[in-house]
Amino acid sequence: MFSFPNKPKLVGVRPEARAADYPEPEQNESGPFLGKWAVLNYYVPDNLMHPDDAERYLEGKVEGERLFQCTSEDVSWATVTNDQGVSVRVNPHRVLWVPQPEYKLGQDVKTTNGTIRTGKIASRVWHFKEKRFTYYIEIDGKNNQKVIHKRRYWANDLTSTRS
Incomplete structure (x- = not known):
């Protein structure tokens, strides 16, 4: 796997606190992932997101919810999209998949x-x-x-x- 060489450091945050902020999935999900829901946070741990997308994501240019739905998948990455149409590629075995929300936006x-x-x-x-x-x-x-x-x-x- 790879890591992000220029990933911003969270000043004063212990590594275990960073890990708790975006924990490892409790179980390794298997595909298909299409239509499943994932949650992202402001902290992007190693091996979670494609490096090109992580850079854009960490710059804070992501608008809308941190809740994403899988819109496509390939061998290595699942593309997830939020309510504002922002798409990023994530490692489907590292991202936190969550149940479908009970309510839709605007409901x-x-x-x-x-x-x-x-x-x-x-x-x-x-x-x-x-x-x-x-x-x-x-x-x-x-x-x-x-x-x-x-x-x-x-x-x-x-x-x-x-x-």
């Missing part, structure tokens, strides 16, 4: 606990420790402007308002 939802709110799914974030998604919703704010509510919701805190 109409209602909260089921606390103050009842209705809105649309604004973002989906993988919770590494809990190993499940959190969701942020866009709601009506003052003067009918849309705002992203600051509370995160688990899937069981939401219900779809469309049938």
